[in-house]
Amino acid sequence: MKLQRLSAGDTIALVTPASPIAAETLAAAKNLLQEEGYKTKLFPHALDSADYLAGTDEDRAKDIQDAFDDPEVKAVLCTRGGYGCARLIPHLNFDRIAASRKMLVGFSDITTLHLALNRRGIPTIHAPMALTLHYSREPWVYESFKRILKGNLEVPEGSPRGTTINHGTAEGKITGGCLCLIADSIGTHEAIDTRDKLLLIEDVDESPHRIDAMLTHLLNSGVAQSAAGFIVGEMTRTDERIDTGIGGRPWRDIVIERLAPLNKPMIIDYPIGHAKNMLSVPMGIRARLDATAGTVSYLEDLCQ
Secondary structure (H helix, E strand, O other): OOEOOOOOOOEEEEEOOOOOOOHHHHHHHHHHHHHOOOEEEEOOOOOOOEOOEOOOHHHHHHHHHHHHHOOOEEEEEEOOOOOOHHHHHHHOOHHHHHHOOOEEEEOHHHHHHHHHHHHOOOOEEEOOOHHHHOOOOOHHHHHHHHHHHOOOOOOOOOOOOOEEEEOOEEEEEEEEEEHHHHHHHOOOOOOOOOOOOEEEEEEEOOOHHHHHHHHHHHHHOOHHHHOOEEEEEEEEOOHHHOEOOOEOOOHHHHHHHHHHHHOOOEEEOOOOOOOOOOOOEEEOOEEEEEOOOOEEEEOOOOEO
């Protein structure tokens, strides 16, 4: 199944499915989209706030469902992550969302929604959100984001390559996202499926021993072993969060120690996720990981 292709004049919905966001933080994303010729539509509960959630589960879910059901809307951009998407699973009709063939754009806590839709055969976009775009980024970050909205999967010049851990090449659909959400999905009806896929992993604000614990969970459950290869981004601010009571070590050492012995093609520090600068990456379509070169390329179209 392919996504609908966006054109100038199309409307992109702004929804907040997890933690709350301030209205002034949306300006940069709105301006960028409007400069590209798109219209934006802020959904009714996008600025709600209830402690660490952007309003009630029912209201957040209604905005998402309504956005995908709305014939005026051609793509859905999440304003931010944080926490809360897993609480929406009982309230969403993922089959109907997938059937709309509209882009879902976001990352971090949005991983939960990526996994559910990718399981149904629809691609999604692991990409900057409104909060991300509120802060200045390298030019290639914006170029990657603008290209992927048009279905252009060419990686911009100037974006960094990954660092080789295990040499070789692997092909498969890309799945994954934020490590803690991947781990949380295991044992649920919307669990990650890594069989013969390229597993993308990144995270933010986790202690080193928690990175170890989550990777160990992927190993103990067999999820890691099923993957064809590993695309590891950054564990942002993890090395600064060593628990002095139990000690710790650099997150890169932990990731390599846990995953490299599987002898799958593997790169680390690929520019995705919570790193200061990130590529926009299609999930749920076939790609080729050249771990020796540190690159990811795509083997099928995203849109039709």
